[in-house]
Amino acid sequence: MSDSARFIGEEEKIDISSIAPIRNYSSRFLTFLSILCVVVLLASLSWVLWDVAKEGVNKLNWYNLTQIRYPAPGLEDGGFGHAIVGSLMVLSTAAVISFPFGILAAVYLSEFGRGTRLAYLVKFSCNVLTGVPAILCGLFAYAVVVRGSGFSAFSGGIATGVLMLPIVIRSTEEALLLVSPDMRLASVGLGSTRFQTTMRIVLPTAAPAIVTGLIVALARAAGEAAPLLFTSFNNNFWSTDLFGPVATLPVMTYFFAIIPFRPQQQLAWAGALVLLAMVLVASTISRFVVHKTKK
């Protein structure tokens, strides 16, 4: 912001007379407009962060984080440690499902299938999937898994994985397309096959960008309650059974936010704060990793 402001100032000093006045005004106006947009954006973001932090920090203590069952309605005694573990279980399942399929699909799109009918079809379905509401992903997993074997962390992972799939495919494909075509030709020109080129040159070169995309997809999915409502459902108690219902942070936040008991509402705030912190930590780590590997 300050950079562009200073730049405009200097421009004025140097040769204001040679610039048509209308250009000068529209330039100032547009600069003002873009600064305004940035301010509005940052303000609303920090408002959300501040609100969540203010309310959430009350109940955010070691006791709540490590308690492994929810308090009974209206009571204080309990926490949401098991919901953190449940969220991690669901997200790991989603990652295990969506990362390999997503990365392989993206490799096909950018390396092997460019211009083919199948690639077009995959891209098209991917775009459609991006527009599918999260709750439908939940319904899908409900129909496919839950009706057969009941609520489970596993089915929640499937729903979340389906939700993440298009994001993973897109970001990975973009990362792969950033690798210069010359690099591929150079590798192929040395007599390596396209498979070797993909494995040894393209993927390692794109790795930092791919990892960033994966983390973003995971972070985005971490906060989704909709796909979990009728898949991993809820559990008031500790459970590490992948094939049984588990508590998760977004679902906890949703349930506790809408019941009329103060302690539960406060827990919902705390859960939201923990969720935010997890996303923040994950994206910071990914940035760090990317920065490290670039050197």
Next chain:
Amino acid sequence: MNPNSVSGAMQTQSPKPTSYVFQIENLSVYYGSNPAVKNVSLKVPARQITAFIGPSGCGKSTVLRCFNRTNDLIPGARVEGKLTYHGKDLYAADVDPVSVRRHIGMVFQKPNPFPKSIYDNVAYGPRVLGMKVDLDEVVETSLKRAALWDEVKDKLKESGQSLSGGQQQRLCIARALAVQPDVILMDEPCSALDPISTRRIEELMKELEQDYTIIIVTHNMQQASRVSDMTAFFSVELVGSNRVGELVEFDKTEVIFNNPSKEATRDYVEGRFG
């Protein structure tokens, strides 16, 4: 032009015994349904430097990519006509493009070392080909041939991308040499380099000429006249709304630069193009 007259002239005048590495007859390349170059015929002599010159968009890179079949990798590209490599049809159905490319190295306009160490860059080719060689030795000789060894011998573990542009380009040449190719294709290898690096690469090309056949695309007339033995001048013609490239003249470099038979060639080499 008539390729026979050229080869006739070659046989009587060339100081070296002439054998041809590539022979092209009526080669046309299409991208989709649009022809990019049409009816190119020429013969590339062994162990000499052949330069391709001509205005932008006339299909020099396109023709160059035919020699190692990297056009195969461009969606929609189609090659018509005949291209033989040591007498064998390069586009015959039973030819494996992967094994062709191993014999025909390529250096690109922008230096593009892999994001690996200097050592691994050079060792990449022998490794993927599974060559049974002493890698350390191959890396050292390739870097020496590319006149880069002295500058990098103490930092082989550092990233190839940490080198200067000129060094990177020489690294790319070393990388191509490591698989012991027969031909080296260079697509404007010096256009991103300063005059000193350019001079080094030109000297290097003259040295490599002893053992390799080199085809170089260049926009630099002085460079073509300094380094090459043969020069092909391409131009571009408007056919309907399509710009189609064609080979105007192919002859010994002295002839192209001093006494070309076509007016268009003379205009171009004297800078009166356009």
